[in-house]
Amino acid sequence: MTTPTTDATRYYIGLMSGTSLDGIDAALVALEPTSAPRLIATHAEPITDSLQQTLLTLCHAHQVSFADLAFAEDAFCRQQAQAVKKLLAQQGISATQINAIGSHGQTIEHAPSGHAGGPAYTLQLDNPSLLAELTGCTVVADFRRRDLAAGGQAAPLAPAFHQVIFKQENTQQLVLNLGGIANLTWLPKDTTHPIIGFDTGPANVLLDAWHAKHQGGRYDNGGAWAASGQVDQPLLERLLREPFFHQPPPRSTGRELFHLPWLESHLNGDEQPCDVQATLAELTAISIAQGSAQLPLADQPVTLIPCGGGAHNPYVMKRIADHLPHATLASPSHFGWPEDWIEAGAFAWLAHQRLHQLPGNVASVTGAKGPRVLGGVYAP
Numbered sequence: 001m002t003t004p005t006t007d008a009t010r011y012y013i014g015l016m017s018g019t020s021l022d023g024i025d026a027a028l029v030a031l032e033p034t035s036a037p038r039l040i041a042t043h044a045e046p047i048t049d050s051l052q053q054t055l056l057t058l059c060h061a062h063q064v065s066f067a068d069l070a071f072a073e074d075a076f077c078r079q080q081a082q083a084v085k086k087l088l089a090q091q092g093i094s095a096t097q098i099n100a101i102g103s104h105g106q107t108i109e110h111a112p113s114g115h116a117g118g119p120a121y122t123l124q125l126d127n128p129s130l131l132a133e134l135t136g137c138t139v140v141a142d143f144r145r146r147d148l149a150a151g152g153q154a155a156p157l158a159p160a161f162h163q164v165i166f167k168q169e170n171t172q173q174l175v176l177n178l179g180g181i182a183n184l185t186w187l188p189k190d191t192t193h194p195i196i197g198f199d200t201g202p203a204n205v206l207l208d209a210w211h212a213k214h215q216g217g218r219y220d221n222g223g224a225w226a227a228s229g230q231v232d233q234p235l236l237e238r239l240l241r242e243p244f245f246h247q248p249p250p251r252s253t254g255r256e257l258f259h260l261p262w263l264e265s266h267l268n269g270d271e272q273p274c275d276v277q278a279t280l281a282e283l284t285a286i287s288i289a290q291g292s293a294q295l296p297l298a299d300q301p302v303t304l305i306p307c308g309g310g311a312h313n314p315y316v317m318k319r320i321a322d323h324l325p326h327a328t329l330a331s332p333s334h335f336g337w338p339e340d341w342i343e344a345g346a347f348a349w350l351a352h353q354r355l356h357q358l359p360g361n362v363a364s365v366t367g368a369k370g371p372r373v374l375g376g377v378y379a380p
């Protein structure tokens, strides 16, 4: 992360806070006309327990007051600004050297097929006007809704960036993001096939929630608790009946489907908690394997690039590797992108795409009618 920059270097900051609600990731990225995006520096701003609770409540609320929404948005935006300021201070860079911040915002609800017959929507809590004011930087935000307006799922958006940073000639690659939700990006060997990418289902969102309920703390470190349990096969089969797992791509999902009450509605009540955790790890692995089986050429050798916080969970990674015997693992760090910084990096790159009037989506991934320039620009 210390490669020298040149005069033509353009700095962007990507801000991402995902479904795990664990923190705001800020990535400083150098984008030069002739080379691949480079990660220069990073800062993770933890989301305080109280803001995490507020956001969780919003995600699962049936009714929300405007005042609560405004309170959460303001608190979230101020933590984003903190993240930017710390990143800049750490690098001795001024706001004027930043071309733009790409702000994903916090997804509160994602309903790409609408709800109860209503219009499709995806809702990210974000206040790009305030962020521009607090940081003095141009902010690009609202990346998902243009893809949705063009008939797409609005997610996942990272596949375009995966192609930019990972693509190698004559190699079939599968990028796996193990966040709250897991998603796959298939980068085909040749250009006769389009890129495919989709959410496969829950990953840490359920593992974290079940662990918090029974063990406390934010996550099952290393998957040790899951490893102490036995997979409950009948429970696994009941969970796998969920129609989302059987949908063809394009598909995307979130906390609105995969939450603790969803899990609890499938329990008999006599399960050992550690066995449920082992079953959730297995559900993550099997739904990824089933997703990969939906891809063309799925049984041929493939390079699997694991990203996201779940890549730090050796138990889940072992279960995935066992279900994908044709895959050879390659660390994203070999490509200059450590696993925890790819999504934030993607939003820096998406901001650059927006400022240059270039498309941010991949229509073959999201199902949109075509490539679209994503996001709105907020001047400093």
Ligand SMILES: Nc1ncnc2c1ncn2[C@@H]1O[C@H](COP(=O)(O)OP(=O)(O)OP(=O)(O)O)[C@@H](O)[C@H]1O
Residues within 6 Å of the ligand: 017, 018, 019, 020, 021, 022, 177, 178, 179, 180, 181, 182, 204, 207, 208, 218, 219, 220, 221, 222, 223, 307, 308, 309, 310, 312, 313, 314, 343
């Ligand atoms: N050492 C570890 N052991 C087990 N799990 C871990 C470890 N480190 C991180 N994780 C998991 O990774 C999660 C954070 O992952 P990440 O930051 O990729 O999620 P996210 O970006 O919020 O999700 P999404 O990609 O769905 O938006 C934590 O909540 C935890 O479940």
Ligand SMILES: CC(=O)N[C@H]1[C@@H]2OC[C@@H](O2)[C@@H](O)[C@@H]1O[C@H](C)C(=O)O
Residues within 6 Å of the ligand: 018, 019, 107, 110, 122, 154, 155, 156, 157, 158, 159, 177, 179, 180, 181, 182, 183, 199, 252, 253, 254, 343
């Ligand atoms: C609606 C939404 O916020 N979706 C997230 C979530 O987290 C992982 C997965 O579900 C992916 O679809 C997406 O995020 C990444 C950054 C994406 O758009 O590629």
